[in-house]
Amino acid sequence: MKYFRKALTIGVVLAACMSASAQEQELPVGVVGPFTGPTARIGQDIRNGTEMAIQDATAAGELPVVVDGTPQRLKLVWVDDESSPEKAVKAFQSAVANSDIKLLLNGWHGSVGLALIDIVDSYKMLSFGNLAAPEDIANKINEKHYTHWFKGWPAPRSMSGLYVDAVEDFIAAGKWTPSNKVAAIVVEDSDWGRTWGDAILAALQSKGWDVVSRDVVKADESEFSALLTTYRAKNASFVAFSMNSPASAAAFVKQFYNTGLKALLAADGLGWSSEWYQMTGEASDYVISMDSPRVITDQQREWSQRYHAAYGSDPAPASAGHAYDYTRMLIKGLKAAGTLDRAKLSEALLNQEYRGVWQFYAFAKTAGDHAISPYEVKAGPFMEGFSFPMVQYLGGEAKVVWPEKYRQAEFSAPGE
Template identity: 35%
Template sequence: MNLFSLKKSGKKIAAVASAVLVLSLTLTGCGTKQTSDPAPQAVEPNSIIKIGVISPFTGPAARTGQEFKDSITMAFSEINNKVGEHPIEFKWIDSESDAEKAARAYESAIVNDKITVGFMDWHSWVSVSCMEVAAKYKMPHFFSYGATDVVNQKYKSDPGKYEYWLGKAWPTPEKLSIGYVKAVEEAINKGLWKPANKKVALFGVDNDWGRGFCAALAEQYKAAGWEVVSTEWVGLGETDFYPLLNKLKGLNVSMVAGTMSDPSSVSSLIKQSKEVGLKSIIASDGLGWVGEWYKLTGDASDYVIDQIPQWTTPEAKKFQADFKAKYGYEPGAAVAGMSYDYSKFMIKVLEATEKDYGSITTENLFKEGKEKVMTGQLTYTDGLLMKEYKYTPETFPDPVIDQDHYMFPVVQYFGGKGSVVWPDAYKNADLKIPNQ
């Protein structure tokens, strides 16, 4: 054997010996046991939780989407965007207020961006569409605002398929709208209002939310002895209501009631109602959804009633002030306030999932939602606006609605401020009637 071969062989022997020594020291130092069974795969302590938030970040309801984004960001920043050892990242999914576009964007977030869980949504018709995506990919989606009864109908038609749509942030329109009729009926019974007639005209944005809301109102007014003389539909983003309002004025109705889905539409309707001289009491559901509604309407909103949460507690008022200081605009209680509350509820779900299952995964979040949230074992009681956010098998996918849990009071606006006129437990003013 030549000198080169000896050197080469010596290097190989040394390398093998060194590798064996390192392996031996490693096994001895770590106390590792030799076993034929594979070691369990530990969850990475810094594994990222990706939350996909659906909201209209562009389009006619973009102002609402901005409040969602800012309030969610504010809530999660309070825990430094981290649950345990898990950093939180957000995928902001722009619905563009369009059901098909939202579904495609949601699917892309699941398939391409690998989100861990879905969260929130504003529009009813978007929720109906995205329910299909969540079912297809078995993606747990928590706390959507989409209130339409179509969501409930789909869930009840096939609970095994649609059980991934885990809890609505808003209940069905019939549960949200009942206060409008009760408030005016109480005023009539107390002699505060003697309407010339019991005729009402309804208006609504022409989609799942508006149709469901107006259908609920119609039944409630009829049950109270009112005549629904007209139901008018408008498009999303519509701002010219002069023909509609002149028609309603000609019908000589005592009340006009309905709902829109975007700030520009509802504020235009209210301003133009004053310009045409409409004397009816207006119930405009959602007028105060965004915080700057009074800047959009001015005193045209005086006498309008709205069923909506308010900044009432010291904690709620502090949040309102902190939000405005941080982002430079006025938040709305129903949008920023409630999405902040539901963000805190979502944080509680994430923490409970890790505690109950040892890791925060898509599958485990679904289990936590189904076994704990749906059954009322996991609730949220530290909210700014409601006493308790809770679901039960009897109410699901809606939350529990009553004065001890979740309820919207009816307020009447004057000078940009809302006074509660219903129910009596929250009331601080009587319903005032414009000159008719």
């Protein structure tokens, strides 16, 4: 009888486990990114970061998550925008029709975000952590009172002006003495590029800089010699660009170097690829950038080492790191809400504050609360809001040179 009872107990436990396992369901979540096309390297980083988050959440016991009374594991559905707004819309509609996605996660391009924000609302779906930054997205949220689009990157005017603050600090501290205050700006032809350019133009002019050229180029442009010759003729001492394509950013840096222009170069977007040095070599020496989180804390170092071990390359924190953090944050939001009801899930995410590996994340409830609109991630100092330190590239390394509190190396003026 004793053995019978023991066997019966084991049988009941196994049956219960099998029953619980059988009740688990898959929750299809669409992950947006440029998985093919001119910025596919960034897409791969987004994919890696998202997958790593799922693995870590599972190991931490955060998955499966109970949603509407049922334990659910996230099934990732890759929504390939191919760096094209039109293709993004088609890929999203295909993911809805063929994979029955319930949520949208991550994303990169501003133009893609603008193309998706309205149509995602029409499907009564929620998008979380999309890194599309243009202010036009914040304006849509304000004008249409959207509550479904969690904008995961602050508007450019909250960020690009910091380049000018840093440069002015270098000048005031005697670390750089430019021959004049003549500047040139070049941006890609995208919503991100244009708004970034407008913001840094205003910041430069407010500090007495004469911006002699503001140029817009194709998103995949690779020939900049004519522009750089013009900047040299106008004796520009500061040149700033923003480009999403790693190939375009690297091409500009190399041609800038070959032109021999005696200016400080701010290369926004160069750090979005972990292979920046392989693509630029010594041409990247003395270039500054403030486009990405940087490895500062022990937690970030440990995460980066695990990423390298898993994927055989260094992470690009702007894409891989943010994708990781927003995926973990979404899972916590699902747990807090306990439902896919859009209003309830939106409220749970809006009320959540999350200290991730790379940022401290909180979404504004009103416009003006460190954000252009509600549902935009709040900008703020390191680990108090969304922000990046400035690095300077030198000898194949990117070291933080500003702000002073997190400085890893002294800023070196170009030509030293």
